[in-house]
Amino acid sequence: HLYNKIRENINQFIKKNHYTAIFTISGGILPFYNLLESEYDEMMKRTDFSLNTAKKRGRNRYYIFNEQDYQRFLHLKDISDVLHAAVIHDFRGFSVALQPLVKAGCRQPFGAETLMRFSSGQFGTISPAEFIPILEESGLIIPAGRWIIREALQACKKLRETIPDFQVSINISQIQIEKSDVIQDISAELENAKLPPEALIVELTESALLEDNSNARHFLKELRKAGIRLALDDFGTGYSSLSYLNGLPIDTLKIDKSFVDRVMTDRSTRIIMESVITMVNKLGYETIAEGVEEEEQLNYMKEIGCHIIQGYYLGKPMPGDDLEKLLQEMAKREGK
Ligand code: C2E
Ligand code: CA
Ligand code: CA
Numbered sequence: 001h002l003y004n005k006i007r008e009n010i011n012q013f014i015k016k017n018h019y020t021a022i023f024t025i026s027g028g029i030l031p032f033y034n035l036l037e038s039e040y041d042e043m044m045k046r047t048d049f050s051l052n053t054a055k056k057r058g059r060n061r062y063y064i065f066n067e068q069d070y071q072r073f074l075h076l077k078d079i080s081d082v083l084h085a086a087v088i089h090d091f092r093g094f095s096v097a098l099q100p101l102v103k104a105g106c107r108q109p110f111g112a113e114t115l116m117r118f119s120s121g122q123f124g125t126i127s128p129a130e131f132i133p134i135l136e137e138s139g140l141i142i143p144a145g146r147w148i149i150r151e152a153l154q155a156c157k158k159l160r161e162t163i164p165d166f167q168v169s170i171n172i173s174q175i176q177i178e179k180s181d182v183i184q185d186i187s188a189e190l191e192n193a194k195l196p197p198e199a200l201i202v203e204l205t206e207s208a209l210l211e212d213n214s215n216a217r218h219f220l221k222e223l224r225k226a227g228i229r230l231a232l233d234d235f236g237t238g239y240s241s242l243s244y245l246n247g248l249p250i251d252t253l254k255i256d257k258s259f260v261d262r263v264m265t266d267r268s269t270r271i272i273m274e275s276v277i278t279m280v281n282k283l284g285y286e287t288i289a290e291g292v293e294e295e296e297q298l299n300y301m302k303e304i305g306c307h308i309i310q311g312y313y314l315g316k317p318m319p320g321d322d323l324e325k326l327l328q329e330m331a332k333r334e335g336k
Pocket of ligand 3: 254257
C-alpha cells in the first residue's frame with residue numbers, strides 16, 4: 001500500500017511540475033515479523049537484499065522478503081566466493097572433462113567436446129548448470145574461459161599423438177564475446193599449442209549467435225577468417241526457427257538432448273527430426289545428435305542421416321588421460 005502511494009505521489013509530482021523524466025521506483029519490503037529477533041546489521045542486509053531483488057526483477061516494482069530466496073542468494077554468493085578464490089589460485093578445483101564425438105557408423109572418436117568441471121572442499125562437486133551461470137554473472141567466465149581454451153588445446157595436442165587429426169570443441173558464452181577478445185585468446189592458444197585451426201570447433205548457443213551487436217558480428221567474421229569452425233549448440237530449445245538457419249555462418253548443428261530423448265517414443269518428434277536433418281544436410285551443415293543414451297537412438301539417428309553421435313552410450317565426459325587410454329586401446333584393437 002505504502003509503496004503504491006509513494007509511486008503515485010511521485011508520479012503526480014513529476015506531472016504537476018511538467019518534468020520530463022524517466023524514472024522507476026523499486027521497493028524492498030521486510031515484514032515486521034522478520035525483524036523481531038534480528039540484529040540491526042542483519043536487518044539492513046535483508047533490506048538491501050529485498051531492494052536489490054526488486055531491481056533485479058526488472059525495477060519499478062516491490063519485492064517482499066522471502067527467507068527461501070534469501071538462503072538461495074546466500075548459497076550462490078558462497079559458491080561465487082569459492083569460484084573467485086579458485087580462479088585467483090591458479091584455477092584450483094577446476095578441471096576438464098572430454099566427451100567423445102563419434103562419426104555415425106564408427107566406434108572410434110574423432111574428437112571430443114570439452115566440458116568444465118569444478119569441485120571444492122566446501123561444496124564437493126558442483127554441476128556446470130549451477131556454476132557456469134555464476135561465472136557468467138560475475139565475469140569470472142572470462143578468465144575461466146581462457147583457461148579452458150588452453151586446457152582443451154593442450155589435451156588435443158596430446159591426443160593427436162594417438163589420433164593425428166583429433167579435434168576438440170569448446171563452449172563459448174555470450175559474455176566472453178561481449179566483454180573480451182575471445183578470438184585473440186583462441187588464436188594465441190592455437191599458436192602456443194602449435195595446432196592448426198581445424199583442431200578446434202567453437203560451440204555457441206542461439207542467443208549468442210543471433211545477438212545483433214557488433215561484437216558478435218566481429219567475432220563471427222574473425223572466426224571465419226581464422227578458419228575455425230562453428231557449431232550451433234542446443235538446437236531445438238529456445239526460439240530456433242528453421243528459416244534463420246539459412247545463411248548462418250555455421251558448419252555444424254548440434255541437436256539438443258531433449259529433442260533426441262523423445263525420438264523413440266514420439267512420432268511427431270520423429271517427423272520433425274527427419275525433416276530437420278534432411279534440410280540441414282541439404283544446406284550443407286553437419287549434424288550432431290547430443291545425449292544419445294541407447295543403441296536404438298543411435299541406429300535411428302544414423303539411419304536418418306545424422307553424421308555425428310555424442311552421448312553416454314558411446315562415452316561419458318572423462319579426464320583427458322582416460323580418453324587417451326581408450327583411444328590407444330581402440331587403435332591397438334584395430335591394428336590387430
Ligand atoms: P552442453 O554444451 O549442451 O553440453 C552437453 C551436456 O550434456 C554436458 O553436460 C554433458 O555431460 C551432457 N550429456 C552428454 N551426453 C549425455 C547423455 O547421453 N545423457 C545425459 N543425461 N547427459 C549427457 P554438463 O557437462 O553438465 O554441462 C552442462 C552445460 O554447461 C553445457 O551444456 C554447457 O552449456 C555448459 N558448459 C560446460 N562446460 C562449459 C565451458 O567450458 N564453458 C561454457 N561457457 N559453458 C560450459
Ligand atoms: Ca556444448
Ligand atoms: Ca548442447
